[in-house]
Amino acid sequence: MLRLLTIIVLSINIYACALCSLYTPTAHVSFKGNSISWEFSSNFSQTLLDGYDTNNDKTLDENELIKVKAALLDYLLPRKFLTTLKYYDLPFGESIDIKFIVKDIKVSFDKELVLEYFIDYDFTPKIDRVLVLSVEDLDGFFNFKIKENSYQVKDFSINENINLNAVYYEFKAPTFIQATTTKIEEKSKEFETGISIYENMLKFLAALQSKMISLLKDNSLLLYPIALIYGFLHALLPSHGKSITAAYFMNSKKQILFFSLKVGFIHLINAFIIAGFFSIFSLFNLSKISGFLISLLACILLYLKLSKKQSVNIVEKPNNIKSFKLANNSKILKVVKNEKALDNFLAFSIGLLPCPGLILVIGFIQSLGAVAFIAAILIALGMSLAIFLSAFIVTRFKFSKKLEIISLIFVIFVGLYIGFFQ
Numbered sequence: 001m002l003r004l005l006t007i008i009v010l011s012i013n014i015y016a017c018a019l020c021s022l023y024t025p026t027a028h029v030s031f032k033g034n035s036i037s038w039e040f041s042s043n044f045s046q047t048l049l050d051g052y053d054t055n056n057d058k059t060l061d062e063n064e065l066i067k068v069k070a071a072l073l074d075y076l077l078p079r080k081f082l083t084t085l086k087y088y089d090l091p092f093g094e095s096i097d098i099k100f101i102v103k104d105i106k107v108s109f110d111k112e113l114v115l116e117y118f119i120d121y122d123f124t125p126k127i128d129r130v131l132v133l134s135v136e137d138l139d140g141f142f143n144f145k146i147k148e149n150s151y152q153v154k155d156f157s158i159n160e161n162i163n164l165n166a167v168y169y170e171f172k173a174p175t176f177i178q179a180t181t182t183k184i185e186e187k188s189k190e191f192e193t194g195i196s197i198y199e200n201m202l203k204f205l206a207a208l209q210s211k212m213i214s215l216l217k218d219n220s221l222l223l224y225p226i227a228l229i230y231g232f233l234h235a236l237l238p239s240h241g242k243s244i245t246a247a248y249f250m251n252s253k254k255q256i257l258f259f260s261l262k263v264g265f266i267h268l269i270n271a272f273i274i275a276g277f278f279s280i281f282s283l284f285n286l287s288k289i290s291g292f293l294i295s296l297l298a299c300i301l302l303y304l305k306l307s308k309k310q311s312v313n314i315v316e317k318p319n320n321i322k323s324f325k326l327a328n329n330s331k332i333l334k335v336v337k338n339e340k341a342l343d344n345f346l347a348f349s350i351g352l353l354p355c356p357g358l359i360l361v362i363g364f365i366q367s368l369g370a371v372a373f374i375a376a377i378l379i380a381l382g383m384s385l386a387i388f389l390s391a392f393i394v395t396r397f398k399f400s401k402k403l404e405i406i407s408l409i410f411v412i413f414v415g416l417y418i419g420f421f422q
Helices: 002-014 042-052 062-082 176-218 223-236 242-248 256-276 286-306 333-334 339-353 358-361 369-393 401-421
Strands: 028-033 035-040 083-089 100-109 111-121 128-134 142-144 158-164 168-172 314-318 320-327
Touching: 028 128, 028 176, 035 042, 035 128, 042 062, 042 111, 062 083, 062 100, 062 111, 083 100, 083 111, 083 142, 083 286, 128 142, 176 223, 176 358, 176 369, 223 369, 242 286, 242 339, 256 339, 286 339, 286 401, 358 369
Parallel strands: 028 142
Antiparallel strands: 028 035, 035 111, 083 128, 100 111, 128 168, 158 168, 314 320
């Protein structure tokens, strides 16, 4: 500590011709709620460097900083870091001292010396309550100035009033603009989190695909469960037909297992065709085609949901008993209302979406034979499993007709989005 005080005295003598503010070392203080940092002036930092840089490398390394930290703590610990915290309530509340505990003390040097310490204290913000922070050296070895801070507390607006080495934080109710901005920022963070999760999933699938190809070349048995997992996770990504499948099977008693396997089979056949005739199919954007087909199918289903009126022919039989027969002269409507035709159309639309991993594995069939073929089948089965779950979940619940219509309208827009932007 004696050495540090000697350096302080030397710094006073060295800069004696300067302004009064330089007669003692100046530290600019930043307060961030639970952390306080002191940034010492360039003049004092340079003088400190001259006194403690024993290896003359023009900086303070870890060992030299330990000595500086020890000297500072020798002076600051008995004086509670020269820091005072208190609060009072407006308009005439009594000033109450806040006890705090200092921890995690850090000293760093990058052209200027910085001391940072974290504090634990008990304080409850309230409207019209004022928190006061002051940093003062009564012995006069250090001079302090509070920097303008961005100290924030959720659900409060803070008026900051700085008076040299003291700062007053007055807590107010948040303004409408601030409250709105906070909500927008929170929504933005949620959106960014959603994007981050999607991007991380894409990275994970890319890594899984790379691992799968590596295992494929090594003829490892681990390939098969990974292929199944890859297909399942790939189909969980957006724009893989789960929305239209869920809407299609709402309030339905259809067999969803066979339908899901059909989708996986079409995925497999589609991948074989693309892998075999890549130069031709690379000219087409199958994702766009699939998106438009899904929108078209959603429109058809929406028409069937909304269509209630049916014309009826009354047919007289020889025994004078009248029977009723639906009048339907449109061949197009007959096809549209055919459940098998709709099933096949939906399975084809979803199966048209290309799977990069599946196509890549099929590319190895010629050289690796059965191993690659089994892996391709497992990827297709994994995709079928994801489609099956989307249909199975909705069949466990009963939905109103209004919700069915809303879901189909949603699918129409999803399909158009895929068609125009994918």
